[in-house]
Amino acid sequence: MRDTAVVSYAQSPCLAANRRDDMADILLPVIRAAVDAVGIERDEIDFYASGSHDFFEGRTFAYIESLDAVGAWPPISESHVEMDAAWAFAEAWSWLQLGQGDIALVYGIGRGSLPQDLDQVMPAQLDPYFLAPLRPHRDAVAGLQACAAIDAGLTSEQHMAEIVSRCLASATENPYAQTSGQVSVHDLLAAPYVSSPLRKHDVSPPGDAAAVVVLAAGDAARRLTARPAWVRAVDHRMDTHYPGMRDLTSSGSTRIAAGRAADLAGFAAADVEVAELHTEYSHQEPLLAMALGLNGAEINPSGGPLAGRPATATGLVRIGEAARQILDGRAGRTLAHATNGPALQHNLVCLLEGAA
């Protein structure tokens, strides 16, 4: 494949609710920061790809508004996925393989705070004939998965609280985190359940933010930054939808994606120093670490989604954070994981490397 690298990453602070800015207002300064960091003008960008979803915005064609922040004039070459923007990243990476351009900008924008009641919205993501009519609340399916993970001996409520405590402590170093702090496992375990065995802290807090990644190919990447984060592999796989038909404790789609990514990259998840995982729930960390085959990697040094989950941007944030480790010279090989759909239905794995 053509050598392609992340050369720049920016995001806005993840807020529980941003009632001051509209979509374009949130996005504009982030695009500006990502583009300025590598000293390019917008007309040097050959392709744009983005991810967002109308159901969070509560209206049709919501993403059209984000074009005002992109500045699509003169007209641009552009595409959009109605899913987490990590998949827009996958599309942009493929686009660069065509050799028709050298620089692509990927953005994700989402406002998890806009729906008045996510318990009304999230069931709409389920099979409309057999599952949605049961109206499970937003964390119900994840609760079943957490139960299964505990029953299978993958984790425990104590272990899950330790994960949350570690992530929130890591997030104190991340100025963009929505929540952070030094919290004791003892205090966490004293909280009530929201979807047994999940407590509130086990659930990543939905919020509002935008994230922007600039991708460049070959010499353009070398020209734009001293230490490009080379994308050695991107792969993503879908699982069956029905929670009752999946082994919820073993993410088969993550395993396939990780295996395929390792084939492409020439190194595996076991070889990375840092892994940014799209853990919407604390119990998913050990589950994903096992499916990926991580071996001693530091997980979610940014704090991860448990410190803030901007709708449809969280997966792209993982890629940005994993790339930042390399751009800043802190790691040589990193992994980013993104997920979409209930209980880890659709999973993406990206392997990044520092050396040219």
Next chain:
Amino acid sequence: MSKQLAAVLGTGQTHHTTKRSDVSMAGMIREAVDRAMLDAQVDWADIDAVVVGKAPDLFEGVMMPELYLADALGATGKPLLRVHTAGSVGGSTSIVAASLVQAGVHRRVLTVAFEKQSESNAMWALSIPIPFAMPVGAGAGGYFAPHVRSYIRRSGAPEHVGAMVAVKDRRNGARNPHAHLQQADITLESVQASQMLWDPIRYDETCPSSDGACAMVIGDETAGDAVDGAAWIHATAMRTEPTTFAGRDQVNPRAGRDAAAALWRDAGITDPLSEVDAAEIYVPFSWFEPMWLENLGFAEEGSGWRLTEAGETALGGRLPVNPSGGVLSSNPIGASGMLRLSEAAKQVMGRAGDYQVDGARTALGHAYGGGSQYFAMWLVGATKPA
């Protein structure tokens, strides 16, 4: 590293209609998928990835329906992308699927687009009030009618041209067994006598609301060589511009002109009207045929209507436009763009049945969306690009 050849191996679609209450979304999609896979002579094991497109999820009320449809799409264990670029989405989806093959990422990709409009109400979904933005409370027709009026004023086109397009497309649709509206007996007089909805757009000059799906299998050069009569993709183009700003030309948008110019350049076409044998152009309201003929470069600005009026866009004319009946005969919104691109492929594959353009070797498929701001198009040929 450069772009690799890709070809449409097979296409499939449903019989479009107002309400498919006999099938679920999954059942409806599988009709199109099964037909496309049969046409392409492939089995599930041959498919490396799936690319799904549809217009807003509020049209059915299901959030990310591709999650629930994963099994019906045979996507379990495979990569799946879900594209959404407003009304052009069926076109963009096809182009994204093609680019995965052209990039060398996958060998064979199944791409699907659909809309089951009867599950919800598109008029409601398009009329949700947005703070600080002009609501499109009158649906798409209310939005586009001023553009049509402006076109007529600028070009001096005679009033009957719009009705002529409607007659031609509906009669073409009557030759297409999959078309929603079957109106072989429609006449200029009956169109002109139909109710005025959004002046100057009459009821018979408006696309229907349809349930339907379209699918294609796109493969690499080896896959294309292995089947009879693949449609080779000569060029693709997508362009986007903002909805609103002072001075924006909504009648002849620059994004469409830029996309067409890139398409002709990449395909080595210097005189589109002479070199293209058939065109499937996204015409949801009759007057968009002459408007897009100009925007695409088939005619000089202000003179697209002359081609229509002279009958050059009818079957047997110099450039048959929408021989399948087009959007005016079937409009499952999310699939409408893919129908245009796949109908173009069918023409060069020689599989268009009663609406086959004799000797079609090169065909254009075109889609647009949003406030005439998203454009997606491809040029396909019966032979590999030179």
